[in-house]
Amino acid sequence: MSGAEREAIVKAAKEMDKALTLADFKLGRLEKERHTLSILLDETIQELQQKTVILKQANDNLTLALTETKSTQAQLIHKEKLASLGELAAGIAHEIQNPLNFVNNYSEVNVELIQELDEELEKGNLEEVRAILSYLSENEQKIHHHGRRAEAIVRGMLEHARATPGEKTPTDLNALADEYLRLAYHGLRAKNPEFQCELVTDFNPNLGSIQVVSSEVGRVLLNLFNNAFYAVGQRAVLMADQAYTPTVWVSAHRLADKVEIEVRDNGTGMPPEVQAKIFQPFFTTKPTGEGTGLGLSLSYDIITKGHSGGLRVESCVGQGTVFTIELPASSDSGQ
Amino acid sequence: MKSKSIKGVTIPEITDRFDAALGDGFKPTLAIVFLSMKQDRKAVCQLLNKHNVAIFGATTAGEFIDGEIGEESIAILLMDLQPDYFKMEFMETGTETTRDIARKIGETGVSSFAKPAFIVASGGISTDGEMIVRGIEDVVGPDIPIFGGMAGDDFNMTGTYVFTNNYDSDDAIVALILDNQKINVQGLATSGWRPFGTIRTVTHSEGNVVYTIDDEPALDLIIRYMGVSKDIDTYKEVIVNIGSEFPMQIQREDSVPILRAPLYANQSDRSLVCAGSVPQGAQIRFSLPPDFNIIEKVVAECNEVKAFQPLADALIMFSCKARHLSLGPMVSEEIDQIKDVWGSPMVGFFSYGEFGKTINGKHEFHNNTCSLVVLKEN
Numbered sequence: 102m103s104g105a106e107r108e109a110i111v112k113a114a115k116e117m118d119k120a121l122t123l124a125d126f127k128l129g130r131l132e133k134e135r136h137t138l139s140i141l142l143d144e145t146i147q148e149l150q151q152k153t154v155i156l157k158q159a160n161d162n163l164t165l166a167l168t169e170t171k172s173t174q175a176q177l178i179h180k181e182k183l184a185s186l187g188e189l190a191a192g193i194a195h196e197i198q199n200p201l202n203f204v205n206n207y208s209e210v211n212v213e214l215i216q217e218l219d220e221e222l223e224k225g226n227l228e229e230v231r232a233i234l235s236y237l238s239e240n241e242q243k244i245h246h247h248g249r250r251a252e253a254i255v256r257g258m259l260e261h262a263r264a265t266p267g268e269k270t271p272t273d274l275n276a277l278a279d280e281y282l283r284l285a286y287h288g289l290r291a292k293n294p295e296f297q298c299e300l301v302t303d304f305n306p307n308l309g310s311i312q313v314v315s316s317e318v319g320r321v322l323l324n325l326f327n328n329a330f331y332a333v334g335q336r337a338v339l340m341a342d343q344a345y346t347p348t349v350w351v352s353a354h355r356l357a358d359k360v361e362i363e364v365r366d367n368g369t370g371m372p373p374e375v376q377a378k379i380f381q382p383f384f385t386t387k388p389t390g391e392g393t394g395l396g397l398s399l400s401y402d403i404i405t406k407g408h409s410g411g412l413r414v415e416s417c418v419g420q421g422t423v424f425t426i427e428l429p430a431s432s433d434s435g436q
Numbered sequence: 437m438k439s440k441s442i443k444g445v446t447i448p449e450i451t452d453r454f455d456a457a458l459g460d461g462f463k464p465t466l467a468i469v470f471l472s473m474k475q476d477r478k479a480v481c482q483l484l485n486k487h488n489v490a491i492f493g494a495t496t497a498g499e500f501i502d503g504e505i506g507e508e509s510i511a512i513l514l515m516d517l518q519p520d521y522f523k524m525e526f527m528e529t530g531t532e533t534t535r536d537i538a539r540k541i542g543e544t545g546v547s548s549f550a551k552p553a554f555i556v557a558s559g560g561i562s563t564d565g566e567m568i569v570r571g572i573e574d575v576v577g578p579d580i581p582i583f584g585g586m587a588g589d590d591f592n593m594t595g596t597y598v599f600t601n602n603y604d605s606d607d608a609i610v611a612l613i614l615d616n617q618k619i620n621v622q623g624l625a626t627s628g629w630r631p632f633g634t635i636r637t638v639t640h641s642e643g644n645v646v647y648t649i650d651d652e653p654a655l656d657l658i659i660r661y662m663g664v665s666k667d668i669d670t671y672k673e674v675i676v677n678i679g680s681e682f683p684m685q686i687q688r689e690d691s692v693p694i695l696r697a698p699l700y701a702n703q704s705d706r707s708l709v710c711a712g713s714v715p716q717g718a719q720i721r722f723s724l725p726p727d728f729n730i731i732e733k734v735v736a737e738c739n740e741v742k743a744f745q746p747l748a749d750a751l752i753m754f755s756c757k758a759r760h761l762s763l764g765p766m767v768s769e770e771i772d773q774i775k776d777v778w779g780s781p782m783v784g785f786f787s788y789g790e791f792g793k794t795i796n797g798k799h800e801f802h803n804n805t806c807s808l809v810v811l812k813e814n
């Protein structure tokens with residue numbers, strides 16, 4: 102073997118040795134890493150399992166909480182309906198009293214007419230008998246008419262308190278607004294005979310009928326009217342020794358693709374920070390026990406979610422407040 | 437600027453090679469000296485003092501001038517840099533804080549040069565390297581170059597030293613402040629450690645001591661990953677190896693994670709003393725060592741630096757001891773290939789913490805990193 106060959110062999114052996122050392126090192130390190138990674142994998146799986154259990158528990162709790170919230174919410178909405186019904190009760194009583202008076206008066210008249218009829222029959226005065234029968238028939242129609250009127254008011258009241266919303270039907274919003282305005286006003290007057298307020302209405306006769314759930318929109322109107330009366334009442338107290346005519350204006354207009362109902366008052370008005378919160382549930386400026394804080398929040402939901410409309414407010418402290426309900430006329434089936 | 441690197445295992449050997457280096461009329465003014473605790477620092481200093489060479493010295497956990505890594509040896513980089521282009525500072529901590537003395541170094545820097553650059557080494561096993569960067573930054577701002585390393589002690593973890601011509605201390609900072617308008621200082625800090633496992637939270641820490649991670653004693657957690665028994669007798673080996681095994685990557689919002697390696701553990705409270713601050717509440721991930729292809733990546737990054745610094749008069753490398761342990765024989769290959777990028781004389785050592793910048797980051801204190809400094813006289 103020549104010197105050069107020996108040198109080449111030694112060099113090759115050295116390189117081989119170096120490569121072996123490197124391979125040996127890499128193998129050792131890989132083995133170490135494998136060990137660590139297997140521990141890590143175990144740990145990660147354990148952690149995942151623990152987290153799965155925690156997540157499931159959290160999910161169960163949330164589901165339960167959601168169910169409870171929904172049921173509480175339903176109860177609250179129902180309570181609010183009953184509360185507004187309470188506000189209506191006095192107005193309803195006032196409204197029913199009218200037809201009842203008619204029914205009573207006409208039936209009393211009829212009793213007398215029947216006596217007269219009996220007498221005329223004895224006399225054989227057929228001419229008179231026919232005339233009395235004709236009065237009787239007219240009076241019976243009036244009794245029936247006012248009976249139906251009372252029935253409609255009671256039906257409306259029941260509708261108002263229903264737990265589930267009713268169907269959308271073509272509704273004369275002018276009539277609805279007018280009826281609820283009177284119910285609200287008389288309801289308040291029944292509770293507080295001192296209360297005085299000028300009511301100014303401006304109903305556009307060409308409004309047409311609009312597809313709404315009348316009991317729901319009625320509740321919204323009732324709410325806005327009650328708030329307006331409350332605001333003017335408060336201002337009346339503040340301005341006790343000054344000239345002030347509490348006034349509530351209600352108007353309905355037809356625009357191109359929508360109908361607007363405006364409820365305006367010259368009451369106390371609201372600062373911007375109150376305006377920002379009035380549609381939040383449970384927000385109220387009324388003393389404890391006087392407001393649920395749900396009226397406007399539910400009204401907002403009824404108009405925006407239930408009827409794809411809008412409810413907005415403009416207010417100025419010391420001047421008054423305007424609430425505007427917008428309802429799309431696209432679903433209107435009238436005219 | 438001309439530079440030469442020499443190495444040896446005995447004082448006579450170094451003396452011979454030093455004399456040989458001077459043979460062609462080379463007159464060094466500055467020496468970067470990295471040597472083992474076993475070596476006679478005084479004798480080396482005397483040799484250099486005789487020739488009026490300024491010394492920037494640190495003890496190491498291994499030192500090199502090329503891929504052949506010395507153990508318990510001496511490695512020196514000699515440069516004939518004009519004395520008014522640099523200033524050597526040596527500051528003992530004494531009763532002051534690390535940050536305080538780092539500020540003083542920063543002040544010397546700004547009073548000496550319009551644009552200073554800092555190369556620092558620190559002695560002291562539990563010194564928080566981050567405070568050195570912060571202290572200098574307090575004075576000079578965040579954009580001034582800071583490179584360097586924490587001295588080593590052959591991995592005994594008993595005491596690390598820095599030294600200059602007539603001073604030597606295990607509780608001091610030595611700083612080579614360069615006139616950056618005369619000497620271009622570029623560099624690169626690169627790690628390659630791969631994050632693994634889920635993000636964990638440091639639940640209790642003070643400065644650079646980590647007590648608990650996710651409410652578990654920090655040492656217990658690391659021992660679990662290593663898969664060793666908790667027998668107290670095995671602790672010693674565990675403690676020595678933890679830094680190389682599982683450096684923590686502190687997650688940061690706007691920049692890449694920063695590595696923090698445990699230097700040693702306290703058995704009594706099972707805490708870890710790290711080579712830099714680990715804030716309480718920090719989100720961390722542990723790391724696995726760099727892939728075997730790390731060398732190609734490092735060389736590629738060096739070539740990026742070379743693109744705007746094509747020539748070098750000298751190279752200084754501060755490479756983490758943990759990196760040496762995890763790359764094993766591959767680290768020689770890495771050093772050789774980095775050296776070949778510029779083909780300039782080099783000196784380096786295995787350190788307990790590194791100062792430098794990542795390719796897109798700013799100057800920071802790192803662990804488990806290789807920090808390279810490229811010097812070129814304008």
